[in-house]
Amino acid sequence: xxxxxxxxxxxxxxxxxxxxxxxxxxxxxxxxxxxxxxxxxxxxxxxxxxxxxxxxxxxxxxxxxxxxxxxxxxxxxxxxxxxxxxxxxxxxxxxxxxxxxxxxxxxxxxxxxxxxxxxxxxxxxxxxxxxxxxxxxxxxxxxxxxxxxxxxxxxxxxxxxxxxxxxxxxxxxxxxxxxxxxxxxxxxxxxxxxxxxxxxxxxxxxxxxxxxxx
Amino acid sequence: xxxxxxxxxxxxxxxxxxxxxxxxxxxxxxxxxxxxxxxxxxxxxxxxxxxxxxxxxxxxxxxxxxxxxxxxxxxxxxxxxxxxxxxxxxxxxxxxxxxxxxxxxxxxxxxxxxxxxxxxxxxxxxxxxxxxxxxxxxxxxxxxxxxxxxxxxxxxxxxxxxxxxxxxxxxxxxxxxxxxxxxxxxxxxxxxxxxxxxxxxxxxxxxxxxxxxxxxxxxxxxxxxxxxxxxxxxxxxxxxxxxxxxxxxxxxxxxxxxxxxxxxxxxx
Numbered sequence: 001x002x003x004x005x006x007x008x009x010x011x012x013x014x015x016x017x018x019x020x021x022x023x024x025x026x027x028x029x030x031x032x033x034x035x036x037x038x039x040x041x042x043x044x045x046x047x048x049x050x051x052x053x054x055x056x057x058x059x060x061x062x063x064x065x066x067x068x069x070x071x072x073x074x075x076x077x078x079x080x081x082x083x084x085x086x087x088x089x090x091x092x093x094x095x096x097x098x099x100x101x102x103x104x105x106x107x108x109x110x111x112x113x114x115x116x117x118x119x120x121x122x123x124x125x126x127x128x129x130x131x132x133x134x135x136x137x138x139x140x141x142x143x144x145x146x147x148x149x150x151x152x153x154x155x156x157x158x159x160x161x162x163x164x165x166x167x168x169x170x171x172x173x174x175x176x177x178x179x180x181x182x183x184x185x186x187x188x189x190x191x192x193x194x195x196x197x198x199x200x201x202x203x204x205x206x207x208x209x210x211x212x213x214x
Numbered sequence: 215x216x217x218x219x220x221x222x223x224x225x226x227x228x229x230x231x232x233x234x235x236x237x238x239x240x241x242x243x244x245x246x247x248x249x250x251x252x253x254x255x256x257x258x259x260x261x262x263x264x265x266x267x268x269x270x271x272x273x274x275x276x277x278x279x280x281x282x283x284x285x286x287x288x289x290x291x292x293x294x295x296x297x298x299x300x301x302x303x304x305x306x307x308x309x310x311x312x313x314x315x316x317x318x319x320x321x322x323x324x325x326x327x328x329x330x331x332x333x334x335x336x337x338x339x340x341x342x343x344x345x346x347x348x349x350x351x352x353x354x355x356x357x358x359x360x361x362x363x364x365x366x367x368x369x370x371x372x373x374x375x376x377x378x379x380x381x382x383x384x385x386x387x388x389x390x391x392x393x394x395x396x397x398x399x400x401x402x403x404x405x406x407x408x409x410x411x412x413x414x415x416x417x418x419x420x421x422x423x424x425x426x427x428x429x430x431x432x433x434x435x436x437x438x439x440x441x442x443x444x445x446x447x448x449x450x451x452x453x454x455x456x457x458x459x460x461x462x463x464x465x466x467x468x469x470x471x472x473x474x475x476x477x478x479x480x481x482x
Contacts, residue, residue, distance in 0.1 A: 053275045058268055082286075087471040104453070104460070200259055201223075
């Protein structure tokens with residue numbers, strides 16, 4: 001066993017980062033705006049959109065893998081929120097409820113878009129052929145990670161089933177806790193964990209070069 | 215090597231393993247290069263995910279969202295709220311539905327338009343039977359001026375359709391003499407529907423199709439609220455991946471809210 005291996009082990013398991021209980025509604029930073037909106041104040045809803053549009057956009061972008069669709073679906077998510085959310089019962093945090101609506105909007109869109117499925121199949125074929133780096137337009141925002149790597153990660157995400165993708169995006173990209181994801185997806189926490197672990201395992205297979213036994 | 219722990223590495227990485235399991239994984243990692251590599255790759259994968267940039271929307275979405283909400287409001291696609299029902303009103307509506315059923319079943323010469331939904335008020339529907347658009351084959355087929363028409367199988371679809379316009383009629387008194395058994399039968403049917411809905415929402419939605427937009431599902435939602443289950447059903451629907459879930463969930467949310475309001479106002 002090498003020194004590097006020992007170092008790897010010493011770092012040990014990452015302690016679960018997000019085990020805190022969600023705050024009550026009163027402590028929810030959106031509580032006041034939500035109350036005003038539910039009392040009929042359209043300006044309050046506009047403020048909620050402004051405040052949360054980035055995270056909704058980010059979530060649906062990672063779920064759909066396409067910027068144009070993401071913009072449209074993010075809008076739809078807020079429309080859906082406006083339609084249904086007057087009955088948001090404030091048992092969970094507003095952001096949890098919003099994630100739920102947005103995840104649903106993304107899943108609905110995904111199912112209706114056969115071309116997306118075709119794209120996933122295409123990616124699957126490329127994976128099978130050992131081509132891990134599809135040629136795609138560069139995204140200037142990807143400079144930090146490298147546009148190609150970024151695209152590769154996104155494509156790998158698209159190679160997951162929608163269930164696994166929703167779980168991993170909410171956890172590793174959006175930083176939600178198991179408990180919150182359990183509420184967002186309406187599945188038990190144990191299922192959340194197993195989906196995250198399965199998703200990571202699948203991503204690892206898609207992203208990492210195959211290595212022999214050492 | 216034997217006993218590889220690949221399955222557990224995800225849980226190990228997140229600290230989700232019990233102490234004993236964790237010790238087992240760590241002992242194995244000391245001996246197994248393949249699993250160490252796998253753990254390293256898994257860490258690298260998570261690092262990649264967490265280093266993804268956080269893109270912003272290409273433009274402020276607020277104006278477009280608010281414009282679409284305005285447009286939607288003008289179409290008034292959804293009723294803003296279902297009317298909260300107190301006990302007598304519930305009985306009245308139920309009675310109205312049953313009375314209409316009787317009228318439709320016994321001597322309505324035409325059919326009933328099932329797509330008419332609750333959005334169109336239908337004042338004095340009983341007196342205008344012949345003018346109602348034909349087209350509901352199910353009702354026409356099952357229209358028999360006998361007691362047979364009251365068999366559960368024959369009644370359910372008709373009850374549902376009757377409910378779809380009875381909210382527009384809404385005479386709230388004068389039907390108290392209807393048999394209690396009919397009410398409980400109807401409730402049992404609703405219970406069965408709720409069971410199917412909760413059991414497999416996607417299959418339920420697929421079977422019902424666009425009918426779920428009809429007013430009768432508002433009745434189902436109100437029934438669920440009386441059972442104290444409307445919020446649960448709504449949550450289930452919100453989570454399900456089906457285009458019609460967004461159409462049906464508001465019914466249950468609304469019914470749940472109405473029930474809450476009534477409870478908090480001491481009406482229940």
